Amino acid sequence: MTVEWNHTDINAPIGVFDSGVGGLTVAREIMRQIPNEKIIYFGDTARVPYGSKSRETVTRFSKQIVRFLSTFQVKTIVVACNTASAYALDELERESDIPMIGVVKPGAKAASEVTRNGRIGVIATEATIGSKIYNQYITELNKDVTIYGKACPLFVPLVEEGLWEDPVTDEIAQRYLSELIDLDIDTLILGCTHYPLIRSTLGRIMGEKVTLVNPAYETARELKEMLGERGLLNDHAPALGENQYQFYVSDTADKFKNFANSIIKYGILSAKTIHIEEY
Amino acid sequence: MTVEWNHTDINAPIGVFDSGVGGLTVAREIMRQIPNEKIIYFGDTARVPYGSKSRETVTRFSKQIVRFLSTFQVKTIVVACNTASAYALDELERESDIPMIGVVKPGAKAASEVTRNGRIGVIATEATIGSKIYNQYITELNKDVTIYGKACPLFVPLVEEGLWEDPVTDEIAQRYLSELIDLDIDTLILGCTHYPLIRSTLGRIMGEKVTLVNPAYETARELKEMLGERGLLNDHAPALGENQYQFYVSDTADKFKNFANSIIKYGILSAKTIHIEEY
Numbered sequence: 001m002t003v004e005w006n007h008t009d010i011n012a013p014i015g016v017f018d019s020g021v022g023g024l025t026v027a028r029e030i031m032r033q034i035p036n037e038k039i040i041y042f043g044d045t046a047r048v049p050y051g052s053k054s055r056e057t058v059t060r061f062s063k064q065i066v067r068f069l070s071t072f073q074v075k076t077i078v079v080a081c082n083t084a085s086a087y088a089l090d091e092l093e094r095e096s097d098i099p100m101i102g103v104v105k106p107g108a109k110a111a112s113e114v115t116r117n118g119r120i121g122v123i124a125t126e127a128t129i130g131s132k133i134y135n136q137y138i139t140e141l142n143k144d145v146t147i148y149g150k151a152c153p154l155f156v157p158l159v160e161e162g163l164w165e166d167p168v169t170d171e172i173a174q175r176y177l178s179e180l181i182d183l184d185i186d187t188l189i190l191g192c193t194h195y196p197l198i199r200s201t202l203g204r205i206m207g208e209k210v211t212l213v214n215p216a217y218e219t220a221r222e223l224k225e226m227l228g229e230r231g232l233l234n235d236h237a238p239a240l241g242e243n244q245y246q247f248y249v250s251d252t253a254d255k256f257k258n259f260a261n262s263i264i265k266y267g268i269l270s271a272k273t274i275h276i277e278e279y
Numbered sequence: 280m281t282v283e284w285n286h287t288d289i290n291a292p293i294g295v296f297d298s299g300v301g302g303l304t305v306a307r308e309i310m311r312q313i314p315n316e317k318i319i320y321f322g323d324t325a326r327v328p329y330g331s332k333s334r335e336t337v338t339r340f341s342k343q344i345v346r347f348l349s350t351f352q353v354k355t356i357v358v359a360c361n362t363a364s365a366y367a368l369d370e371l372e373r374e375s376d377i378p379m380i381g382v383v384k385p386g387a388k389a390a391s392e393v394t395r396n397g398r399i400g401v402i403a404t405e406a407t408i409g410s411k412i413y414n415q416y417i418t419e420l421n422k423d424v425t426i427y428g429k430a431c432p433l434f435v436p437l438v439e440e441g442l443w444e445d446p447v448t449d450e451i452a453q454r455y456l457s458e459l460i461d462l463d464i465d466t467l468i469l470g471c472t473h474y475p476l477i478r479s480t481l482g483r484i485m486g487e488k489v490t491l492v493n494p495a496y497e498t499a500r501e502l503k504e505m506l507g508e509r510g511l512l513n514d515h516a517p518a519l520g521e522n523q524y525q526f527y528v529s530d531t532a533d534k535f536k537n538f539a540n541s542i543i544k545y546g547i548l549s550a551k552t553i554h555i556e557e558y
Contacts, residue, residue, distance in 0.1 A: 045332070046326065046332060046336045046340075047325065047326045052439075052534070053324070053325060053530050054530050054531035054533075054534075056530075056531060056552075057325045057529075057530045057531070061325075153436070153439075153440055154436055154437070154440055157432070157433055157436040158433070160331075160432075161432055161433055167450070168447055168450055168451060171446070171447055171450075172447060250336075251332050251333050251335075251336045252333035252335060252336070255331075255333075277556040
């Protein structure tokens with residue numbers, strides 16, 4: 001499928017996608033930092049999670065989503081999922097002329113600027129850690145840095161169960177983070193979009209001397225910069241009655257709406273279900 | 280797609296499917312109880328889990344899998360996933376003439392026979408509990424029984440992380456099970472195929488007076504009976520060199536093989552990846 005258009009319409013929406021609800025933490029930052037923009041969000045709730053799956057599968061799923069978002073004539077696509085950014089972004093960029101931005105590179109950049117002792121920890125899904133993508137980006141920016149990755153597969157289910165402040169989450173976080181503490185890191189990248197939701201637990205365990213880097217925030221900042229450079233930043237809010245934020249999912253919308261409303265305070269009026277495998 | 284054949288070939292394989300690896304606990308029981316049978320196992324590892332997804336999505340996925348298994352001319356299909364049995368079995372049976380057996384009915388039957396005080400607990404995924412399917416089957420068999428359902432969404436990730444014997448699994452199990460203990464149940468159905476793997480934790484917490492019902496075991500027993508009644512029980516083992524057990528998955532095979540080999544001791548020689556959404 002080829003969709004042709006020029007990505008020069010400042011009124012065009014921004015496409016944002018994730019394996020499910022986690023990317024809403026990125027969408028939330030975009031809403032905060034560039035509040036005039038329209039957003040089309042897609043969460044692949046029928047096939048979530050991505051973080052334990054293979055490069056082939058995550059890339060195949062992500063390509064379908066890019067084809068879906070293309071139908072909205074989006075002016076840019078934000079890959080608001082670390083695993084999809086790690087595994088698929090390069091191939092997505094080769095297949096489409098829509099400008100794209102992932103969450104990994106902005107997070108890597110911020111961490112490489114923040115660290116003072118050159119010891120950076122990354123916590124993420126098995127897939128993201130296995131890809132060593134954070135290592136690659138950070139080392140490109142700063143050769144004198146050492147990166148320590150740790151997969152934390154139980155954080156996503158714990159967050160999705162709402163155990164954001166809970167002794168069990170504390171105990172699991174202690175186990176995952178103890179080796180990073182022993183390694184004397186001074187910077188920790190929250191390399192999965194769910195992790196900012198347990199930021200206070202992570203911060204408490206790591207201690208005050210460790211800076212937590214939230215790629216969601218950095219991505220929204222970089223997105224704003226990129227749109228600004230291209231003259232694509234929307235300078236006025238959508239007209240009254242225009243639907244600024246639209247949400248699509250691959251499973252039914254009810255559960256998504258509940259979780260989404262706990263993250264985004266703008267009110268998610270509706271979410272529509274589509275069959276993503278048809279794209 | 281219509282595939283026509285008579286389901287009367289005793290040498291035909293049995294199709295077994297699950298959302299991922301959990302159904303291997305059912306396949307294992309079939310291997311033990313009717314060791315002459317050939318099995319085609321499909322695990323939907325690209326789209327796992329099912330237990331937090333909707334009836335529509337689980338049914339759509341299950342239909343694709345039945346179409347895939349049909350291509351092997353299977354003599355019967357075992358829906359080795361509680362969520363798929365709860366949500367999709369009725370519709371699958373309407374669409375196919377292959378005899379099918381789910382894991383819910385055999386588990387319900389065993390529990391209704393085992394209980395003495397008429398108080399049965401069911402632990403399962405959100406989807407299975409929400410469907411109230413165990414209640415429906417058990418009440419059909421025995422009107423004097425009360426069923427108490429409890430969704431335990433963290434058990435699957437804990438099992439898949441290998442925390443079968445762990446203080447965190449103990450703590451989470453205590454929380455999930457405490458109300459069932461207070462309700463004085465004497466029978467507990469392990470209503471998700473992963474749960475038999477933490478059977479000893481569950482048994483310890485529930486205490487000696489509570490009987491744990493494993494639907495995997497009951498399903499293999501019922502399958503043997505059903506095949507016997509139809510004259511379809513294979514009376515001799517497959518020829519040397521014949522591939523008795525074949526495994527298919529929708530994501531890459533490596534991770535599946537590792538987990539599978541921790542459950543099944545027969546040695547999983549190979550697993551093949553297929554694109555299930557094309558069926």
